[in-house]
Amino acid sequence: MSNASEKSPFHQGEKIMQQRVGKAEAMETIGRKVIRSYLPEQHREFFAKLPFVVVGSVDEAGRPWASILPGLPGFMNSVTPTSLDINATPVNGDPLSSSLKLGQPLGLLGIEIPTRRRNRLNARISSITEKGFSLTVDQSFGNCPQYIQTRDFRQVDNVDPTIKTTFTRLDSKAKKAISLSDTFFVASYVNDNDTNNPDITKGVDVSHRGGRPGFVAVEGNTLTIPDYAGNNLFNTLGNFLLNPKAGLLFPNFETGELLFLSGLVEIINENSPAISTFKGAQRGWRFIVEQGQKLTNALPFSARLVEYSPNSLLTGSWAQAKQLEVAQQQSNKWHSFKVIKVIDETADIRSFYLEKHDKGELVPFKAGQHLTIRIALGLASDLAIPNKKEWVIRNYTLSSSPHDAFYRISVKRELHGVASSHLHQNLTIGALIDAKLPQGNFWLDTSSKRPAVLLAGGVGITPMISMALQTYIEGIRMRHIRPLSIFHSAQTREQLAFYDDFTKLASATDNSIAYYPLAGKRIAKQVLVENSTDLNTLQTSDYFLCGPKAFMQAMYDLLLELGVADEQIFAETFGPAVLRRLTHESDIAKEADSTTLEFRHSKITQQWHKGDETLLVVAEKQGLSPAYSCRSGNCGSCAIKLHAGKVTYRIQPSVEIAENEVLICCAVPAKGTSTIILDL
Numbered sequence: 232m233s234n235a236s237e238k239s240p241f242h243q244g245e246k247i248m249q250q251r252v253g254k255a256e257a258m259e260t261i262g263r264k265v266i267r268s269y270l271p272e273q274h275r276e277f278f279a280k281l282p283f284v285v286v287g288s289v290d291e292a293g294r295p296w297a298s299i300l301p302g303l304p305g306f307m308n309s310v311t312p313t314s315l316d317i318n319a320t321p322v323n324g325d326p327l328s329s330s331l332k333l334g335q336p337l338g339l340l341g342i343e344i345p346t347r348r349r350n351r352l353n354a355r356i357s358s359i360t361e362k363g364f365s366l367t368v369d370q371s372f373g374n375c376p377q378y379i380q381t382r383d384f385r386q387v388d389n390v391d392p393t394i395k396t397t398f399t400r401l402d403s404k405a406k407k408a409i410s411l412s413d414t415f416f417v418a419s420y421v422n423d424n425d426t427n428n429p430d431i432t433k434g435v436d437v438s439h440r441g442g443r444p445g446f447v448a449v450e451g452n453t454l455t456i457p458d459y460a461g462n463n464l465f466n467t468l469g470n471f472l473l474n475p476k477a478g479l480l481f482p483n484f485e486t487g488e489l490l491f492l493s494g495l496v497e498i499i500n501e502n503s504p505a506i507s508t509f510k511g512a513q514r515g516w517r518f519i520v521e522q523g524q525k526l527t528n529a530l531p532f533s534a535r536l537v538e539y540s541p542n543s544l545l546t547g548s549w550a551q552a553k554q555l556e557v558a559q560q561q562s563n564k565w566h567s568f569k570v571i572k573v574i575d576e577t578a579d580i581r582s583f584y585l586e587k588h589d590k591g592e593l594v595p596f597k598a599g600q601h602l603t604i605r606i607a608l609g610l611a612s613d614l615a616i617p618n619k620k621e622w623v624i625r626n627y628t629l630s631s632s633p634h635d636a637f638y639r640i641s642v643k644r645e646l647h648g649v650a651s652s653h654l655h656q657n658l659t660i661g662a663l664i665d666a667k668l669p670q671g672n673f674w675l676d677t678s679s680k681r682p683a684v685l686l687a688g689g690v691g692i693t694p695m696i697s698m699a700l701q702t703y704i705e706g707i708r709m710r711h712i713r714p715l716s717i718f719h720s721a722q723t724r725e726q727l728a729f730y731d732d733f734t735k736l737a738s739a740t741d742n743s744i745a746y747y748p749l750a751g752k753r754i755a756k757q758v759l760v761e762n763s764t765d766l767n768t769l770q771t772s773d774y775f776l777c778g779p780k781a782f783m784q785a786m787y788d789l790l791l792e793l794g795v796a797d798e799q800i801f802a803e804t805f806g807p808a809v810l811r812r813l814t815h816e817s818d819i820a821k822e823a824d825s826t827t828l829e830f831r832h833s834k835i836t837q838q839w840h841k842g843d844e845t846l847l848v849v850a851e852k853q854g855l856s857p858a859y860s861c862r863s864g865n866c867g868s869c870a871i872k873l874h875a876g877k878v879t880y881r882i883q884p885s886v887e888i889a890e891n892e893v894l895i896c897c898a899v900p901a902k903g904t905s906t907i908i909l910d911l
Contacts, residue, residue: 240266240370242421245469251501252513254463262464266372268313274350274371275309278341282384282532284317287338287418287437287478288330294493294522295478297418297437298327301531303386306363315339315354318363322529324394326478326491331356331364336434338418339366340374344384344484344534347376351466353434369434375462375710377542378441380413382484382534395525405525406449408490409481413539414441418478419470419496436466441540442511445548452494452520454479455505457512459546460709468516471496477518484534487527494521508555510547510595511708545634545708554592558668562594563867563887565605565665570658571637576728580690581655582630582641588663593638596669598677598701599694599775599803601628602640603866604666606653624860624868625650628777628803629669630693630729632700638669641728643690671865672885673775673803674698675713677705681773682714686754686786688778689726692719694803695777696729699736699744712743716762716772720782724750756789770794776802776810783810821879826900830855830911831874839900839907845881846895846909855911862896869896876900876907 240262241249249255270278278284283301290296302319309315321327330337339352350373354366396402401409409415420435440456448455458468471477475497481490499505499515506515547555572584587593605622631639644655658664675683675698685695695717706712721727733746747762763769774790776783783802787810790800802810819841828837828849835853843849847869850857859869864884873893882897893909900907 239263241464242469242473244421244472245465247472248465248469249463252463258463266370268370269368270309270312270315270352270371272312274352274373275312277343277348277350278307278309278315278352280304281307281341281343282386283530285340285342285416285437285439285480286327287340287416287420287435288327288335289420289435290326290329293476294326295418295420295435295476296326296330296491296493297416297478297480298322298325298491299416299480299482299489299530300325300327313368314357315352315366315368316363317366320361320363322489322526324524324526324529325489326493326524331359333357333359336369336420337366338420338435338437340416340437340439342379342439344379344382345537347379347381347540349374349376349379349439351436351438353436355434372464374439376540377461377708378459378540378546379439380441380539380543381537383537384532384534386532387487387530393527395527397522397524399520399522401449401452401520401523405490405523408483408488409447409449409454411444412447412481413444413536413543414439414482414484415447416440416480416482417467418480419467419474419476421470421473436470438467442543442546443539443548445550446546448549454518454520455499455549456516456518457506457509457546458514458516459511459542460513468498468514471498471516479518482530484530484536487530487533489526489529490523491525492518492520492523495519506552508552508559509549510551510555511545512547542708545704551592555594558592558594562668562670565667568638568664568666570660570662570664573658573660576641577726579644579726580641580728581644582639583654583658584631585638585640585664585666586636593636594668595633596629597671597674598633598698599628599674600669600671601626601673601694601803601865602638602666602669603860603868604640604664606650606664623650623653624858624866626861626866628671628694628697630696632697632704634701634704638666641690641693641696667866670885671803672883673777673801675702675775677702677713678709678711679713679773680711681771682716682768683773683775684759685715685717685775686778687717687719687776688754688782688786689721690728691776691778691782691803692721692728693777695719695775696732698775699733702744703736703740706740706743712740715744716747717745718747718749718754718758718762720749720752720754720778722751724748726750754786754789756793759789759793766794770796772799774800776800787812821902823900823902823904826876826904827906828900829875829906829908831908832911843899846878846893846898846907850895850909850911857895857911859896864894864897867894869894871895872910874908874910876904878904878907 286298306319342349353370357367358365418437477496479492497517501514506512567588568585569588574582627640630641736744737746826839860866867886870888870892878898879901
């Protein structure tokens, strides 16, 4: 039989969801190939060896239910590619019993728990006997093993299922069972009259959902459920759009207890604050219980947890999300971190691994962002709080992955670097250090398909290892790796920090993450040209620069020479390493023509004209010494109270400040402002 279908396998709800994520065209092509109107041979063999199958059905009242239909291996048999015979009847009390009628649509999900393999089937009942029923295939397709926990499986005897309760409100035991669950199944459906397209197979679907324990929130009769990256078919959420009803089944694979729920659904969009802090969630949905029942001792098998799916481990829980929400509200405050590990990456670059001193959750960050830390020079390594004037503030890029259970900064010991020398000498395991939560505008979007080129000089490799690690991990979760090319220039081979890590990533991704170490060599034009597919790819890639000031300026100028647009070049800048970029007319138009600057406390007045330097530089030239650190709007150290006037920023700040404050490191008078008065 041919694999490709001549008609669309998706209904309108599924198409809308696919369009929302920009996958409609791709999924139409893929769907026609992988969604079949028959069972391929490997699926026929697969269902025949399973000891149970998950079934989605709809009762006479229009309520969907998800069920488990158990049997000895071989209880399902496919005599022809378009049929499946099932020699088993529902467990006593299972709502599936009332839905077994000729012509009734069912959704089937076969899962081989020890191997995480699964396949889906949408079908209709073609015949019924006392011992079982037969199905005619409508749609058949495979599913990836994401979020399925591995369990060992064994048959048990003396099964005597009993209907424990039928209810409309969740009691405390049901809530606890749901909150501890790492797996459930969801049934959904569309009616024949829910779409105007008569060519689409309509019916019932049943799907698997998995995550860490606590991934389903319970409040009263409402469940809140994150939706992770999947196969982009959107069978379940597509059904919800057309028919907001669902049936949920929470099985306890160790005790045999089954919790059946049926109710209404509301989709939570990707931009909703309700899921923004849930790690791994792309969107979510709420489920309101209308009907439920619980069966005890219902399964003739037991399945004990062996290990969580690697994808599940990349996600979070609602308890974690609430902690993160609180932490993000304190993003501009200082937090105490404890050093838990110290490793020398090279002779002069040392990595410090940090965890929250209060053992709280780490706020997620974007690969490439940094920590703003403060240290007290001349004190013991416990960094007891001194007079505020003694704090020295520095910014260090995070070199860990956002998925790690720690923050890591990798610091080069500079010859005359007071702060870096202090960290190398005094920051040992167990020491405490203050830091603000991660921030910064320099980060890599791992979901993009555009090739990205990372250009690093010396210790500028620190954000690049974070970006590469995140790209690899997200590639596992999203099943797509953004193409990366990493060029690292250092004086010697020994100074190529993270060399082994990059080499392993290149090997693990078959060079989708490509690594080009350049010991004793510059990143020259010829190097970029020779290692690019073609000129068009070179010019349309995104570029990320980090390293000494002279290095980044040289790379920036080189990329412009090669025809790369300014907006495709991103650079990390701390301290004096501010990049001289092309000046855009639109940016200049935002600046004042002429403004009088008044520094209130010092009683200094200075005239400023369009094109002059930032307020910080002007203040310094007047002999003032305002606090600062990054000089690029990333740390907030230079925030000064603004008594009068308005400013515009040449570098858009990444840190939040009060409405009456201004970051003078990157601010200049705004158009139409005649006078600016600063609290200096």
